[in-house]
Each structure stands twice: as C-alpha cells, then as structure tokens.
Amino acid sequence: MGFRDRGVEIKTPEQIALMREAGLVVGETLDLVRRTVKPGMTTGALDAVAEDHIRSRGATPSFLGYHGFPGTLCVSVNDEVVHGIPGDRVINDGDVVSIDCGAIVQGWHGDAAVTVPVGEVPDEVCELIRVTEEAMWRGIAAAALGGRVTDISHAVESYVRSQGDYGILEEYVGHGIGSAMHQPPNVPNYGRPGRGPKLVRGLALAVEPMIVLGSPETTVLDDDWTVVTDDGSWAAHSENTFTLTPDGAWVLTALDGGEAKLAELGVPFGGR
Template sequence: MGWRERGVEIKTPEQIDGMRAAGLVVGRTLELLRGSVHAGITTRELDAIAEDHIRSNGATPSFLGYHGFPGSICTSVNDEVVHGIPGDRVLAEGDLVSIDCGAIVDGWHGDAAISVAIGAVPDEVSSLMRVTEDAMWAGIAAARLGGRVTDISHAVEQHVRAQGDYGIVEEYTGHGIGSAMHQPPNVPNFGRPGRGPKLERGLALAVEPMITLGTRETSVLEDDWTVVTDDGRWAAHYEHTFTLTPDGAWVLTALDGGEERLTSLGVPFGGR
C-alpha cells in the first residue's frame, strides 16, 4: 500500500493498475446494465444482472453488505437522487434510473454511475442528464497535478450554473477511493477553487455530481438509504473514478480511459 498523508491514500503505479482492473469491471457492468434497462424490468433484476457480471469477472460487488446495504448496485428512479435499493419496482416508459456500481479486484475499488432514460423522456430530463454528465467531465478536466481538490468542485459548479437553474446536491459528494470505497478527501460539487488537499500522482478520486431539476434539498426515506428530492423534481447522477499521471488524467472506470471525452475538452490524456 502507498503512504498516507492527512488520511489521503497515495497509490503506487502498480496499485493504480489494480484500480484500473476494478474500474474496467465497473465500466463493463454499467454498459451491460445500460443495454439491459427496458420498460417492464425490475430494479432487482438489474441488480442480479450486475452481481452475476461482477462475480463472473473475478470481482466482488463493493456495495453488497456495505454498512448493511442489501444490493450490488444502487438504483435511484426519478426523484430518487442516490442510494436507491433494488427491489420490486418495475421500470416504466418515461422513467429515469440512475445506476451506481462498485467492484473490488484484489482489494482495490472502482466506482461509477450512469443515468439511463427508459424510452422517451421530456426535453428537460434529457437536458438534466446531459448537464450532469458534462459537469462530471468538466470537473475531471479541471484536475491538474499540483492543483487542489476544489478545482474540480468549482468546475462542476460553474458548468452547471452556466446551463440553467438546476439544483446541486450538497450533502452527498465525490470522494477519495482506493483500498476502501470511501476515503478522504471529499470532492464537493460546488465551491471556490484552490482549496483542499493537493492533487498529486497516486491520488484517486471519484467525481459524482448529483443534479436536480429543482431544489438541492433532500431527505432520506424510511429505508434509511434512499435519498429523494424534497420537491419531488427529478435528479440525475453520473460518476467516474480517475487519477492523474505525469501525462494527464486517466479515468479508471471509463472503458477507453476517458480519452475521447478528455481529448474533446482539450485535456491531456494520461492513460495507457
């Protein structure tokens, strides 16, 4: 294991390679789930597909049993922001489901999320999905060796604010990741740049904006997990795990390492 400073775990290049292996399992699982989502499927059926795929690739689901969580993925539908528990809910035409997935390979974690529309959705929902995903990439693109964690936070917020009157959820944030799924530092989706721990080689972070069509205020349901918007407006959630190398950013949970999106944003790609 790499060394720690202020609780921040710094990985060796070999350990980052282990995280890439976990990240690829997560990325491929999410692509399988994206193709499996359809009207009439239950969120529990999606969970079973995910667990089978993760385990068949020699990995372990990060979420299953985590603080008692009963699923291998989180499935958050419509006004549910994050941490939705898979169950008997049947997805219907016009729904929006956010799927969060984590996997462990040889002790190293990967964590990512996507939002998927079932059939046709209103234009405001399509825009919400686009803004949320693009804000995630803007955050990653703002990261530089020698910079600070809130450079990412500021870029996420600036992108969202420029696109319209959206709610940026503040209580739930991105995070450090490595030998545990959640580690210091937190990576908020808002704030001033130039603050927080320094971005250095070997640090891995999960960037995950949660954006709503209305208020940023949320509540937790009686299941003690599912987070919903207080006004009932819908939410989207995207997430990737990334690191920085001397050559640039490397998105460990993107199948192409993030090369296409980073290149389109004029950001050096640091993968291999």
C-alpha cells in the first residue's frame, strides 16, 4: 500500500482482493435487503437483517458506530436523500427506500447503495431511480487508467442532464475507499472532465450519485444525520465501489463484478 496525490491510497493486488471479499458481502447484503423490504416492515427490522448477514459472513458493519452512527445501514425514505437512521419508522406501500451498506473484511472496506421502490410507485419516481443507477454506471464506464477523477463526474452529470430536469446534489459526493471507508479523493457527481488525481492501478473509488426530482437544496435533520430535500421532493441514491486493472473496470461490490453491465456499455471488464 502506498499514498500519492495528497493522501490517495494505492492498494496492492492482495489488498484489492480483500476489498473484493468485503464488496461481495455488501453486494449480498443489499441483494438480501432488496428482496426482504416490504410494506409494514420497520427500517430497524431491515437493519437487523443486514447486520445478521454481514456478521454471518465473518465481516463487520462499516457504518455501525462510525462517528456515532447507530445503524448497520443508512435507510432513507422518500424525501430523505442519505444517512437515514434505521428505527421504528414503518415502510409503507408506495415508499421509495434508499439503502446504503458497508462492510469490513480484515480491515478493508466495501460500500454500495441501492434505491428500492416498495409496492406501487409513480412512474416518474421509478424513472428517477433508473436514471440515478444508470448515471452511476456511466460514471464507472468513463474511468480508464491514465484518466482523471472528474472524467467520472462529467459522465454522471452528462447522463443525468440528458434525461430530464433533475437535481444533482453537489454537497455530497463519492469518495476514495480502502483501509478506511471515506478517503481522498472526492468524486463529485458534476463537473468538467480531466481534473483531479490520475486514475491508476490500485486506486479504489465509490461512485454514488444522489439525484432528486426537484431542487438539490437539502437540510440535515435534528438527529445530525438524515439529509432531506428542502422542497420535499423525492430522492434516489445509487453506489458501487470499483477499481481499475490493466484489463478494465472491476466493480468490487457487484456480485458479478459488473461484468454484464460493463459489457452492455461496451467497456472492458477487469475482474477475475
């Protein structure tokens, strides 16, 4: 492991392999909670399912206790964008639930998020979820060895802008990840390409667009965690952790390593 460009952590192939193990735990957990969430369930019950699965795989939840955060998941409903605290809130038919999950294996982190419609959800909200997830993949697909971090940012923003009049949160961004959950560099979801640290082998990044139907202006609630839209518009959040190998991109938190989606986008797959 080494450090370049003001604290950017460069991992060895062996360390990336451990991040893949953590990423698989995250991917499995999100797949499980996606299938588990249903009307009448509390966000706390969903959190318990996630914690049980992470620990059953010999991993540790990244979020639990992080700066005092009390949950294994961030569970954000409707106009809550990110960092929702799981608890007694009941999930209803028609809600949209953003679920962010992290896990640690032998000191190495994986981090990913999905947004799940529960029951009958308006078409415009389903489209918001689709656009957010696709923008994340377009960002990953824009990354190549020798490129720059904001190549990802520009691809995310360009795709979102091409799809309609959505709000892109600017205050909350993606990030480097490795021996800590949040590391340099920041990965904004907007901006001009060709800026920021160089994309090199051993760098791992979490790409995570947060997109809203209305204004991107937000407020943090009195719990000091939950971020909500000021205008009450609904939000979606999508995230994956990835790295670059000489063969291409490898999505460490996707169960198939991102192979299918990268092929759809015409991007080489760098996993194994």
